[in-house]
Amino acid sequence: MMVSGTNFGKAAIDYGAFRAGFPKSIYDRLADFNVGLRGQKLIDLGTGTGTLARGFALSGCKVIGVDPDPRMIEQAKKLDRERNVQVRYVEATAESTSLEGGAADVVTAGQCWHWFDRPRALTEVDRLLRPGGKLVIAHFDWLPLAGNVVEATEGLIMQYNSDWHFDGGVGMYPQWLPDLSDAGIRDIQTFSYDEDVRYTPEAWRGRIRASASVAALDEDSARNFDADHAEILAARFPASVLEVPHRVFAIVAQVPN
Numbered sequence: 001m002m003v004s005g006t007n008f009g010k011a012a013i014d015y016g017a018f019r020a021g022f023p024k025s026i027y028d029r030l031a032d033f034n035v036g037l038r039g040q041k042l043i044d045l046g047t048g049t050g051t052l053a054r055g056f057a058l059s060g061c062k063v064i065g066v067d068p069d070p071r072m073i074e075q076a077k078k079l080d081r082e083r084n085v086q087v088r089y090v091e092a093t094a095e096s097t098s099l100e101g102g103a104a105d106v107v108t109a110g111q112c113w114h115w116f117d118r119p120r121a122l123t124e125v126d127r128l129l130r131p132g133g134k135l136v137i138a139h140f141d142w143l144p145l146a147g148n149v150v151e152a153t154e155g156l157i158m159q160y161n162s163d164w165h166f167d168g169g170v171g172m173y174p175q176w177l178p179d180l181s182d183a184g185i186r187d188i189q190t191f192s193y194d195e196d197v198r199y200t201p202e203a204w205r206g207r208i209r210a211s212a213s214v215a216a217l218d219e220d221s222a223r224n225f226d227a228d229h230a231e232i233l234a235a236r237f238p239a240s241v242l243e244v245p246h247r248v249f250a251i252v253a254q255v256p257n
Contacts, residue, residue, distance in 0.1 A: 021051025046112030171247030
């Protein structure tokens with residue numbers, strides 16, 4: 001059974017514990033685009049539990065994370081303390097951050113561009129960036145391959161949440177490019193590559209509980225889903241460690257403001 005909208009906040013603890021976030025390799029790739037360099041001022045929109053923001057802070061950036069849900073920010077701060085890193089958090093939407101304009105070297109949006117009112121978000125990005133600043137839209141998605149654990153998990157998700165339409169994804173998002181072109185952005189580059197993530201079965205269950213597809217379920221349905229998921233993993237994927245294929249996809253654009 002579905003509830004209205006998707007409430008990541010109620011899954012904030014699972015989100016913080018089991019959504020590992022972007023791999024270290026993405027920061028090395030982005031450095032080739034002069035993104036994430038020490039001393040840069042960076043704003044991370046839709047920061048959630050701060051996985052992308054924290055990585056940039058660890059690289060020496062001065063980072064502000066923006067998210068509308070205080071429960072997600074609470075988890076982000078907890079994880080920052082554990083990593084001994086500082087990120088400033090602001091409770092606001094991507095479309096209206098109330099932050100100082102023209103001060104950011106980079107604005108990022110990790111795993112969240114599809115949740116925004118994208119034309120309004122781009123207007124805000126343009127306001128936030130200094131002249132010649134860069135926008136990064138990044139994704140890190142699991143890959144459902146024939147017979148693998150992701151395919152089995154997505155099949156179960158669809159039984160519980162037929163309104164979820166992100167199954168069968170290939171982890172690439174060229175559909176965001178027209179958003180940028182419509183906003184007058186011409187200097188656009190993309191890259192992608194694959195990387196496996198290791199999960200215990202328990203951690204994979206936690207990761208799925210923290211996904212939009214399950215966060216949209218009511219409490220009883222989410223609990224029943226998790227029990228069925230545990231049975232599938234025990235029966236079909238009994239290994240103590242699951243190698244889950246993922247794909248990184250990123251768009252790097254210089255905003256002409």
